[in-house]
Amino acid sequence: xxxxxxxxxxxxxxxxxxxxxxxxxxxxxxxxxxxxxxxxxxxxxxxxxxxxxxxxxxxxxxxxxxxxxxxxxxxxxxxxxxxxxxxxxxxxxxxxxxxxxxxxxxxxxxxxxxxxxxxxxxxxxxxxxxxxxxxxxxxxxxxxxxxxxxxxxxxxxxxxxxxxxxxxxxxxxxxxxxxxxxxxxxxxxxxxxxxxxxxxxxxxxxxxxxxxxxxxxxxxxxxxxxxxxxxxxxxxxxxxxxxxxxxxxxxxxxxxxxxxxxxxxxxxxxxxxxxxxxxxxxxxxxxxxxxxxxxxxxxxxxxxxxxxxxxxxxxxxxxxxxxxxxxxxxxx
Amino acid sequence: xxxxxxxxxxxxxxxxxxxxxxxxxxxxxxxxxxxxxxxxxxxxxxxxxxxxxxxxxxxxxxxxxxxxxxxxxxxxxxxxxxxxxxxxxxxxxxxxxxxxxxxxxxxxxxxxxxxxxxxxxxxxxxxxxxxxxxxxxxxxxxxxxxxxxxxxxxxxxxxxxxxxxxxxxxxxxxxxxxxxxxxxxxxxxxxxxxxxxxxxxxxxxxxxxxxxxxxxxxxxxxxxxxxxxxxxxxxxxxxxxxxxxxxxxxxxxxxxxxxxxxxxxxxxxxxxxxxxxxxxxxxxxxxxxxxxxxxxxxxxxxxxxxxxxxxxxxxxxxxxxxxxxxxxxxxxxxxxxxxxxxxxxxxxxxxxxxxxxxxxxxxxxxxxxxxxxxxxxxxxxxxxxxxxxxxxxxxxxxxxxxxxxxxxxxxxxxxxxxxxxxxxxxxxxxxxxxxxxxxxxxxxxxxxxxxxxxxxxxxxxxxxxxxxxx
Numbered sequence: 001x002x003x004x005x006x007x008x009x010x011x012x013x014x015x016x017x018x019x020x021x022x023x024x025x026x027x028x029x030x031x032x033x034x035x036x037x038x039x040x041x042x043x044x045x046x047x048x049x050x051x052x053x054x055x056x057x058x059x060x061x062x063x064x065x066x067x068x069x070x071x072x073x074x075x076x077x078x079x080x081x082x083x084x085x086x087x088x089x090x091x092x093x094x095x096x097x098x099x100x101x102x103x104x105x106x107x108x109x110x111x112x113x114x115x116x117x118x119x120x121x122x123x124x125x126x127x128x129x130x131x132x133x134x135x136x137x138x139x140x141x142x143x144x145x146x147x148x149x150x151x152x153x154x155x156x157x158x159x160x161x162x163x164x165x166x167x168x169x170x171x172x173x174x175x176x177x178x179x180x181x182x183x184x185x186x187x188x189x190x191x192x193x194x195x196x197x198x199x200x201x202x203x204x205x206x207x208x209x210x211x212x213x214x215x216x217x218x219x220x221x222x223x224x225x226x227x228x229x230x231x232x233x234x235x236x237x238x239x240x241x242x243x244x245x246x247x248x249x250x251x252x253x254x255x256x257x258x259x260x261x262x263x264x265x266x267x268x269x270x271x272x273x274x275x276x277x278x279x280x281x282x283x284x285x286x287x288x289x290x291x292x293x294x295x296x297x298x299x300x301x302x303x304x305x306x307x308x309x310x311x312x313x314x315x316x317x318x319x320x321x322x323x324x325x326x327x328x329x330x331x332x
Numbered sequence: 333x334x335x336x337x338x339x340x341x342x343x344x345x346x347x348x349x350x351x352x353x354x355x356x357x358x359x360x361x362x363x364x365x366x367x368x369x370x371x372x373x374x375x376x377x378x379x380x381x382x383x384x385x386x387x388x389x390x391x392x393x394x395x396x397x398x399x400x401x402x403x404x405x406x407x408x409x410x411x412x413x414x415x416x417x418x419x420x421x422x423x424x425x426x427x428x429x430x431x432x433x434x435x436x437x438x439x440x441x442x443x444x445x446x447x448x449x450x451x452x453x454x455x456x457x458x459x460x461x462x463x464x465x466x467x468x469x470x471x472x473x474x475x476x477x478x479x480x481x482x483x484x485x486x487x488x489x490x491x492x493x494x495x496x497x498x499x500x501x502x503x504x505x506x507x508x509x510x511x512x513x514x515x516x517x518x519x520x521x522x523x524x525x526x527x528x529x530x531x532x533x534x535x536x537x538x539x540x541x542x543x544x545x546x547x548x549x550x551x552x553x554x555x556x557x558x559x560x561x562x563x564x565x566x567x568x569x570x571x572x573x574x575x576x577x578x579x580x581x582x583x584x585x586x587x588x589x590x591x592x593x594x595x596x597x598x599x600x601x602x603x604x605x606x607x608x609x610x611x612x613x614x615x616x617x618x619x620x621x622x623x624x625x626x627x628x629x630x631x632x633x634x635x636x637x638x639x640x641x642x643x644x645x646x647x648x649x650x651x652x653x654x655x656x657x658x659x660x661x662x663x664x665x666x667x668x669x670x671x672x673x674x675x676x677x678x679x680x681x682x683x684x685x686x687x688x689x690x691x692x693x694x695x696x697x698x699x700x701x702x703x704x705x706x707x708x709x710x711x712x713x714x715x716x717x718x719x720x721x722x723x724x725x726x727x728x729x730x731x732x733x734x735x736x737x738x739x740x741x742x743x744x745x746x747x748x749x750x751x752x753x754x755x756x757x758x759x760x761x762x763x764x765x766x767x768x769x770x771x772x773x774x775x776x777x778x779x780x781x782x783x784x785x786x787x788x789x790x791x792x793x794x795x796x797x798x799x800x801x802x
Binding site for chain 1: 437
């Protein structure tokens, strides 16, 4: 396998990891007013992701940096072309990140209300917009022969992309509800479990529709297999959620999100950003890539450090494995 | 006004803003780790209180550094896509490594530290803050190596077929002499900020709450912070001196612009004050110290320092017609402000230490006022330092290889970049007000009561309240 293919796979892995991990962070954020009926319940919800959300977000920073390093043309075209959606994602991530840290720093109800709003909107916007962005990557966008984006904002907002956004939104909501059911104790756990079942039905309908549409645009054997796997994992997650097997339900939604992202990358390969205009504008894993020397160095760095990162990040989840409930929240 | 101008303003505003939080994160992470280590070694509760107290201020600041940092990485692709295409083969690697090696370490272990007070063994908890501090300091190295490539490109060639810069020697990029000296200079500048904050907050409590039971802790913090400031300012001067010589060597125009030196001199004198003509091509009035600039720039009091006009003529021959001169008043004054504000903080730290000599308790209102200015001064020094180093490189985005105006995104319209600049400015301004108010609130609140600290071993009581929860 040549280096460009390896790096295409690594970028796919990084985004898959990002969506699985921050997917439930987004879900928890969006469900804050739904499952958190009072301040202490909302604090329980935020604290389920408290120790890990920041580390989860670094998956995105690493994916962005890796894309810059391994496929500079892809990074440059994508980030300048998807300008306004990315701007909204950035603003959302800023407001949300600060909100987690600052929400509990003052006692006033109005203060908490505002940060709660920042958490909800800051989770909802990226959850939707990442779906829009990846649907556009798969479908292709207007690029000229020099790989410059020549479309406008509304070229990114077609029905397929909107369905993509609705799908990631629904998947992350479900994933978040399942995660809450897995990580909390008491009343919240019950409500999250019941909600997860209902959300999962909606997410499954959207995901199946979106993946089928995706495969009709571009496809490969691997993509079909992965898409079927994603659908089965989601149904498995649903079945587990119905009988309140929370660990299995979470495994189901995590695998489903992972395989759905993998489907997109598998269908895309060897392109990384197809052009809907001039075929010469299409960016591929070859013409967007860095030199073999850079890719070789980056491969060594990835081979050495990725297992270390996975080990200590995994350990964090082990340290904070216990369920938390309202009783764990201090009074002040 | 065109998209290029706005993109430049956005980069300036978002980067200076981001770097208000970075120095505190870099410096304070280590200082908090030291305080916690002192608690482990001595068992003295005073250090635990200070760890928690400054730890809280650290976290309020840390959150801002994290979220404004994501903008930095995305911004290269969004506003500077042609730059990204040109240097991606070289510039992307340190950014990716920074994230993989440093940011994961920093963010994961910060999480463990915040939430691990009662869930981790004491030693593992202490190791967490050190791991986070190491990650933070390490991240500075990689991003500075990337920036140093823009100042002094090394280890690359430009591919004549693609017109792109390609990496030929990664070790050369990581051991760029500009990076090797900018890294310690930046760390020293960061400790100057962190030490100032620790000292200033401590001093405020020493003077305002003289009868507090925690006066001993505050006195310690004041002295500790002041000593950090003094050591850091010595390191800033030492590394800055070496940096000046390297800059004279690799970016002579930047040195000339820092000094408003229009014509080549040997020996060259250091300008205390230079007033230039309105078009910036000659000096009108100047106060100078003879030989000093030659010494600072070359290490030899009689060394030659090239002037702006000579360098401009040389570059016009080398790179073709055009202006290769930065905006002289900006470089000249930012260079001076950097030095002056940094050294002012050191002077105040000396005063603060003197006021507490032999167990004395300072009472002076003037000292309190000076002390409160202390954290602001090195922050300004850091900002002006970056403004100097980035504006002094202009008109280049990669020195000698790519002009800034050629690096901007071609597909991004003026309306788009204006939207983004306005949005970032508004949200950043709002968050700045909120952050400063929170910092002041928690700084005023003083050290926490630590008598109720739960046992650190894993107890079976699943319903006990958790520490440091959001």
